[in-house]
Amino acid sequence: MTRFAVIATPGDRRAALFAAACRSCGLPEPRVVAWTDVLRGADIPLDPGDLLRIDSPGEDPEADALLRGPGAATRVGGGARWYRTFTAALGRIGAAVPAAGARLAGDVDDIAVMFDKRRSHARMLAAGVPVPPALPPVDGYAALRDAMADAGERRVFVKPAHGSSASGVVALQTGAGGRIRAVTSAARTPGGLHNSLRVRTYGTEAEVAALVDALAPDGLHVERWVPKAAIGGRVFDLRLVVIGGEATHAVVRTSRHPMTNLHLGGARGDLDAVRRALGQNGWDQALDVCARAAACFPGSPMVGVDLLVMQGMRRFAVCEVNAFGDLLPRLTGLPGGSAEGLDTYTAQVRAVLTGAARA
Incomplete structure (x- = not known):
């Protein structure tokens, strides 16, 4: 019988939901290996035949300190160190699993690329997946303004190369x-930049320059700010989960400001209304774009895809891919699909059991 082991944060909601999915499929309780143990270099307890799932380190302050050094978990920055530590751990995991006679449910190299916005953008662009045009690399505010002028861009998104959850x-x-206007969840404090649940606006060049220059040492990815479509008076984008090559789950994220993340005041929108606005051909095209984006990571049985629907409802662009983009509690699969009625975790377990996804 298949048995999962999971690298996660014990007690984390993700680990609990995945364990429930295993039980619902008649599988043994998965063994949970703490990210903190892995990051400290401890051996990974595996038995021959185990299927190892790598999940998010989550919001564990101890794991965060091991990944990017001591400090407040709310701080913005440290992404370059986080990424070096994280990918080094992925390398150790990738070597330990076959040595134990176990298998990986997800490619460690794919995960590493998805956590580098520059590399994932380049991979999708090379595969013909529509993505917002990117500007050349910049190392600070002055270089950013030069790059914007050279590209003729007045509106851009500046993203930390290794960030997540819209941090920074x-x-x-x-x-x-x-005139200048910067919208971000990063709050400037005497102790540096910190994440806030409130989106704020900076309106002077000195403030914006200080903000960008503080983010730049960890690496930046800059891309055109494409105009999002709106529905019900709010702009929106889509998070789609692709499992085994099929877009199985979808949620509409709406907002009155540029960031649609739900923890920043975004709200779930009406998926049926979006589908009606797109029409069947448009909806099919949206699913196809997401499947093509996920296909750029062929060793990953699950990819979370953030899809921009542009004004006019006729064009799409993938703005993010997420290695751990399946935390969508209470959301069941799209009607008529292979995951209809199933949450994202149960759908993944069933896909593995039926051979729809290959480790």
């Missing part, structure tokens, strides 16, 4: 007469 993301727009 800046929606920047400039105008005539030196």
